[in-house]
Amino acid sequence: MDLNQRITAFSNLSLFLKNFLSDATKCEATLNDFEHLKEELQQVIQTANRHNAWFTPEHITQALSSWSAALQKDNLTTWLDAYAITSSSEKRVAVIMAGNLPLVGFHDFLSVLITGHHLVAKLSSDDQLLMPFLARVLIIIEPGFDSKITFTKEKLPQFDAVIATGSNNTARYFEYYFKNKPSIIRKNRNAVAVLTGNETPQQLEALGDDIFGYFGMGCRSVAKLYVPQNYDFDTFFQAMFKQQDVINHHKYANNYDYNKAVYLMSLFPVLDNGFMVLKEDTNFSSPISVVFYERYTDVETLKAELQSKADQIQCIVADDFSDEDVAFGQAQNPKLYDYADGVDTVAFLLKL
Template identity: 70%
Template sequence: MDLNQRITAFSNLGQFLKDFMANAKKTDLQLDDFDSLNEELRAVIETAKRQNAWFSTENTRQALTSWSQNLNSGSLNTWLSPYRISTIKAKEVAVIMAGNLPLVGFHDFLSVLITGHKIIAKLSSDDHVLLPFLAKVLIQLEPQFKDSITFTQERLPQFDAVIATGSNNTARYFEFYFKNKPNIIRKNRNAVAVLTGNETHEQLVALGADIFSYFGMGCRSVSKLFVPQDYSFDAFFKAMFEHKEIINHHKYANNYDYNKAVYLMSLFPILDNEFMILKEDENFSSPISVLFYERYDTKAKLQMFLRDRKAEIQCVVADGFSENEIPFGHAQQPKLNDYADGVDTVAFLLKIS
């Protein structure tokens, strides 16, 4: 199977997802059981929600929509064009996947297979039904993938290289256990946003999507605001009100009630709008339902500060702050070349072949 065949297969998978999201049948996909696969995917989404309440139907559909937009021949070819991908000796690549978001490990799954390697995916118990289903559809679209995909929740079999995602604590164990294998070890990172006070209402509403999507549990979720010394949060809270429905999710509401009680009993000063808490804090990683903020003096000083702390930051959401900033509302819409932790996964995979 050459690169063009692999691109075509993933592009067709993207078309299947588009059809599913639009509830429309496309016969050119050559899937005889298209209708039954659609029914099965609906059931899988419900199963994922029952097994992990954070995987709400809306969040899973958001992840599926994102991948339906990225998996097309144009985007895939543009992504891969800077690399020299030829026939390689396929290696067994173990991927230890996180489970904080629906399909959070799909980019690694795609990267391993698109470069011609075989994947051994160790699934998180929090997310172990969605990806196997998509792999099933991919194999129907391109049967040659069948011998290249293995899923496990047990001890990893033999492998040649590893990609592992976890917390800062688990990363230390990964670095020890996998020190003799080519590896990518990912740690905790967070997204931050920089405000000037000149943002429009629409920009702040869009920022709310960066904060609340996936309940703020992703590495691209904004967990920290940087605001000017004299910043008033009135306009910010007015915009956030458009996301108030999040408090209707029981697990989110439980976290909000717990964190609010802890802060009040500890006499921490907080700002509160009955569904989110703002707390002035130097840390980047905030609890669910809490957004940390910090005031800055000048743009130049803040730019220097964030450069010094770049190992803790996944992306910066802003308007006119830096070259690599993400526009408001786009933190959860990464492109294929927006690599986690800034480590080029494809380059790594090509190097091990």
Template identity: 55%
Template structure:
């Protein structure tokens, strides 16, 4: 088996391993390789992760595992890499500075570096520091060529050939200065939007609630802004959101809801709310936790121009028969391997180092 095939095979095995951890529960499958060594340990890492970060609930952790299970199939990986010239042997080290806003958010970069044949030097967020090192150990058992190719550090990054860094707009300025002499991908803040035309049905709004509330809205693929037609009736929107009402039972979410509501009321902003979500008219894309912004549009052509002009601020556009590159309602947190963050082809960047 050639080296690239062995790398692919290791990630397919990882997908099989993660398939034991899904939203329906945790169920051991004795046919999964190296389960005796890793199954109980991964359960423990999930528990540690939940204790370390209250945003990372069991439900969201298992959702993340299930999402990667669906992505890491042989057919998906082969489709993803088919147009790229992967490197059989590489002596290059790629540093990856990972965010920590949602579980395993840095895994795609980690996967991309290793599948490309390079070594990865990963700087983890303190918010998400347990799962990936454990997954790395599993991969080393699946393919011993990964041994020595995976390093985690909490120190200053040194001795690397290229970098992929994800952070806020403020940290991106630091990254751009610090990494200016290396080939790099620097990602900044982005948010996702939903286009409401008035042709949506009840099911569309219920699916949209998943785009709004999954991971408490902390992901760049989470919808934080609505574009709505004039004279829009918000009752339809709130009705669709209602099936996520239990989110207010999460203490951190409830605290943010109370705090942001107080800020809005003291500032005398006009808001609409339903007990667990506030909506406010605002031209910004990034809304605080437990709130979503909206903006009216006059006609679809003007809105399409605006979306194009603001494309560097937008990760996903959720819509129904509005744009060619739209994402269906309820699908923002189900990206394919080839749905690159910020539209930058990571695999192509890595293959050309």
């Protein structure tokens, strides 16, 4: 396969997802088994939810919708035009995937295959169904991928390079274990939001999606707010009200009850609206159902502080705070070139 064939295959996968989500009777990618594959994907979604209650059908659908949009041919072409991708020797790239969000490892899946390498994927026990299904559809679309995709639950077979995502603790293990291989090792990061008090109700409502999307479990989920000294949280809480149904999810509700009780028993001052807790804290990574906040007095000082802690921050949600701002409501919708931890995965793969 050349690059154009690979781009076409992934763009046809985008069409399959688009037609599945719209409940179309035919697939624009001309899949003979479309109706059967639609039924199977519906079953996969239900089974994934039973296996991992955090993976609600709504969140799985959100992930599928995001990838359907991202994999459109124009997006793939624009993304890859920045690189000189030529036919080169194929390497076996091991990808150790996280399982905190549905299809969280798909960008690595895409990057390895689109650059012509062989993917050796070790799936998280929390997300073992969605990726293999999409891989099978991709192979039906383009059989040339059949020999380029390996999934394993056991010890990784032979590989030439590795991309691994995990916690700060597992990252130390990865760094030691893979020290003799070219690697990308990702650690814990979170998104933060910088508020000025001049945000519109619409912007704050959009921020709710950045906070509550995927129950706040993603590295691009806003886990901390920076607010002015005299910030009034009443308007903020009013905007969050549309997210109130999150408390109806039993696992989220259990986390909310537990974290609120711990803070109250420890006599920590908190703000609470019945489904989320705000706690003043200098840390970045907050527990599920909790958002930390910190007050600032000077924008330039805050910029310098966040720059000094850039290795802990995945993205900054704000309006006219910096050149790298992510717009309110867009934290969970990264572009193909918005690389995790700021490390260019494609450039790494092209150097192998």
